[in-house]
Amino acid sequence: MSVITVNDGEATFDCAEGDTLLRAGLRAGLALPYECGVGACGCCRCEVTAGEVANLWPEAPGLSDRDRRKGRVLACQSLPAGDVHLKLRLHPQPEPAIRPVRHRATLVASRQITHDIREFVLHTDAPADFRPGQYALLPLPGLDRERAYSMANLPNAAGEWHFRIRKVAGGGATTTLFERLAIGASVGLDGPYGLAHLRTDSPRDIVCIAGGSGLAPMLSVARGVAADPALAGRRVDFFYGGRTPSDLCGEADLAALPGFGETIRYHAAVSDADAAARDGWRGPVGPVHQLAETVLGERLTEAEFYLAGPPPMVEAVQQLLQVTHRLPPERIHFDRFF
Ligand code: FES
Structure with a gap:
């Protein structure tokens, strides 16, 4: 067991053998900054000011060359070798809702x-x-x-x-x-x-935008809305983008939820025009963020957004929401895996 001290004593926590700095801190209820947990996003960058850590993935994309030169490490890829002092920015969000x-x-x-x-x-x-x-x-x-x-x-x-x-x-x-x-x-x-979980305290309509296996967390969010009596009647617009018609999924799962077709709606787009024509797809063709903009119209600026999918899709949606429509970041929820 190692003792980890954060910011000269702002917080301390124990780290069991084999646990990373990030996970041990979250298990102890600390609001450590992170998103992906797997070395990709860079959100958990920190400095080791005393002690030693073993780096599980020295080439992790979450660190830039500059970070490496400055001796920064990723808390999610670091195993302490004895007691360690860390310098990092504690997350503005409260402690993890459920400790891992x-x-x-x-x-x-x-x-x-x-x-x-x-x-x-x-x-x-x-x-x-x-x-x-x-x-x-x-x-x-x-x-x-x-x-x-x-x-x-x-x-x-x-x-x-x-x-x-x-x-x-x-x-x-x-x-x-x-x-x-x-x-x-x-x-x-x-x-x-993960921090991109359903917020039940927001009164806004909900928009889920997914591609690829981003289907899973968005399905969970839509199911969470349907199962929560406090959210009864809340509108959910669920968008799914695939390259070809055979990539599309999720509609049958949503159709099992109360309110499907009324408060819960499914919208799908195919991005590959050739595949769409070849496979007889009659629905929208193009990127899923364009479909969302068209379908939502003026409702777009009032909604709460949840995103999950391939990095280019998430970046395009983020651009649409934050740059084109100037939505505040606190209304857009996603965990960055890139
Ligand atoms: Fe460590 Fe993403 S949480 S790199």
């Missing part, structure tokens, strides 16, 4: 959703405790680093965690999941993490 916990999980089911997205159901003995829109970190067998995957379902006492994962060509993690992990396999599951 390490579980053992069993793969109990999986089913194909589209040609490249599969749902994996993991079971833990403890309840599945998270906020709609959050993710968990999975240490998969044979891989050097954990991967972040979002839950598509709702928190539950039965300990069920549903992940919708898109197969990445040549990707080690998804090859393990899709081809090597059999029903009954035991894996680690650490969570929940």
Whole structure:
């Protein structure tokens, strides 16, 4: 066990062997800055002012060359070797709503959703405790680093965690999941993490915009709205963008929710015009952020936004909302995985 001291004593926390600085701090209830938890976003950059850390991923894209020259580290990729003093900016958000916990999980089911997205159901003995829109970190067998995957379902006492994962060509993690992990396999599951979870205290209509396996957290957010009596009647516009018609998904899940077709609406766009013509797609063709702008019209500036998907999609939506329409960042929720 190491003792971690933040900002000359502003906070201290214990870090168990094998835990990263970030996760130990969050488990202790500290509002540490982070988004991805996997070395990509750079939000957890900090300085080690005393003591030593081992770097799990020296080439992590979350650090620039300048950061490396200045000796900065990523809290999510650092294992303390003894007691450590850190300098960092504590997050303006309050402490984590639910403190992350390490579980053992069993793969109990999986089913194909589209040609490249599969749902994996993991079971833990403890309840599945998270906020709609959050993710968990999975240490998969044979891989050097954990991967972040979002839950598509709702928190539950039965300990069920549903992940919708898109197969990445040549990707080690998804090859393990899709081809090597059999029903009954035991894996680690650490969570929940993520700040882009459903805000139940906002009175605004909700817009979810997803692409790829960003479907999972957006589905969880929409399900969270439908399941919360305090949000009854709240309008949810759910946008999904795929390259081809065969990439589209999510509508059947939303159709099972009360209010579908009335307060909850599904809108889909295909970005590849050739594929759309070839496959007889009669719906909108183009990027999903353009569809959202067209459908929402004047409602766009009044809504609360949740985003998840490939980085270019998230960046295009962010540009639309923050630059073109000048929405304040606190009304746009997403965890940056790039
Ligand atoms: Fe550490 Fe994203 S949280 S790089």
